Amino acid sequence: MADQDDNRTAEVGSPDADQEETVEVPLLRLADGLPPVIETDEALASYCAAVAAGSGPIAIDAERASGYRYSSRAYLIQVKRTGAGIGLIDPIAFDDLRPLQEAFGDAEWILHAATQDLPCLGEVGLRPASLFDTELAGRLLNYPRVGLATLVETLIGVQMLKEHSAVDWSTRPLPDPWLEYAALDVEVLVELRQILVDQLTEAGKLDWARQEFDHVRAFEPSPRKDAWRRTSGMHKVRGRRSLAAVKTLWEARDELAAERDVTPGRLIPDSAIVAAASALPKDRGALMGTQGFHGRGASRYAKIWLRAIEDAQALPEDQLPTRNGRSDGPPVPRAWADKDPVAARRLEQARASIAELAEQHDLPPENLLTPDHLRRTMWTPPATREPVALLEAVIDQLSALGSRSWQVGLTAPALTRAILDADD
Structure with missing residues (x-):
């Protein structure tokens, strides 16, 4: 971490006004500089040996290409352990990461918002024996905001820049500023964990937290039932026939997005599905004149969108979806x-x-x-x-x-x- 005094500046008002000094929060820096990306068997073996010889818990994070790719796979994995430093691992370069899992052993993992990363880490064979979730710890301590940057600023007193939070992590090669941003996510997790442990202990909540962490460790994402019903703006659609068109269009888009590994909204947005389901266009000209149908995804796959609308039109009345889906839970x-x-x-x-x-x-x-x-x-x-x-x-x-x-x-x-x- 950079020396705080070197990064602290003061802003002072004009001499004629009431002066109030504003101290800026110092920026978090990488204490040991940016390491190279690990993308060869030799580099991975070397880092795994360092991790196995290291001590204490393991800070870990993963970057996905949300908003760009259909899959939720990890495109970068960041690790830090005392004695081993930071490792930036490209999981796409390896068939599996079993050597890293073996190096971790029974060490506790530290993650922030663990349920976001555990599925994609599990896909490459990485599963924790135990974990500490800094976001969940913050919630149990009733912090009003529990984002990583906020907790780090509140409890450690340094600021994390988030300008690369929405980039396409499937890009290769990854630019150095992106890699630095990713590395910073694990830079102070060990320090943050210790502060939160102390606070949980003082509040008498450490055992509660351990139970929560054990519960999270077994987290498995549940497939969404009737996921098409989450189409944004669907409340504007009138009639069960148009509701069926929302369903068939959503399913056609989802299947195509999975096939091409792009996020569905990059083909056509939800607003286009709702507009087409309401208008029920019958030919390409009418479809392309419908609000939201512009761009390559709309034009290139026009036949698919028209076929989905035709499928909805052909459904018998008794197969049309209802406004509210069936649920095994209580009513609203x-x-x-x-x-x-x-x-x-x-x-x-x-x-x-x-x-x-x-x-x-x-x-x-x-x-x-x-x-x-x-x-x-x-x-x-x-x-x-x-x-x-x-x-x-x-x-x-x-x-x-x-x-x-x-x-x-x-x-x-x-x-x-x-x-x-x-x-x-």
Whole structure:
């Protein structure tokens, strides 16, 4: 890290005005300079040996080409360990990264927002034996903003520049400024972890954090059900036939994007899907005159878009999608009062109790108990109303949903009271 005094400047107002000194936060710098990218077997073996001989936890991060590529694969992996320094590894250059996994051994990983990176790291054979998530730690400590740059500035007192956060990491070769930006993401993670550990310990939340980290370590992304329903602007579409066109256009675009490994929005944007589904153009001229249909993706694949619209037009009435998809969960809370007034009372009281508990323990309510777990338990509570048996059943139900033991211990009594009071 660069010497802070060398990077600190002051801004002073004019002599005629009330003077107030503004001290700029120093910029984070790489303490040992920018290392070369590891892209050969020899370079990887050398760095793996250094990592294995190093000490302490391992800071790790990955860069994906979100917004450019369909896949979520890692295009750069950054690693730092005491004694080994920073390694910038190009995963595209290797068949697998088993040597790196072996070098990691049982060492704890430090990640920020682990669920974002664990899937792409797992794809190349990298899986942690244990981890520490600095973002999640920040949430448990109830920091209002938990982005890495904000936590580093707040707790370490240096500023991280984020000007390369949205670049195309599938670019080769990667420019040095991008690589420096990526390396900085692991430069102070070990230091940040220690500060957060100390604060979690002082707050009596370290065991809670460990339970959360163990839960995150087993994270597997769930495939989205009816993902086409997330099309932006779909609420503007009228009629089930047009709704079917949204579905067929979205699915055609998704299949093509996967085939070409480009992000779907680079073929045609959501706004074009919504416009075409509403207008239902029948030929190329009408299609290209539809709002949003411009650019190479719209023109080059016009036949695909027209065929998708034709498929929607040909669907029998009983196969047209409904406005609201089927769900295995409870209805939206705003509908509870009409569908089940008692359940609505349960939810209202339970939410108030969770908010109170969260304030007592200085936690965001959603980290005290997952909102989905709360809604499911209040919509379909255990049948018994004998207090002790009900408490045990609520504990079992929350545990089966995936709530951690610390969450269950804090919230199950409050949910039990909400169930009993709502029935009175």
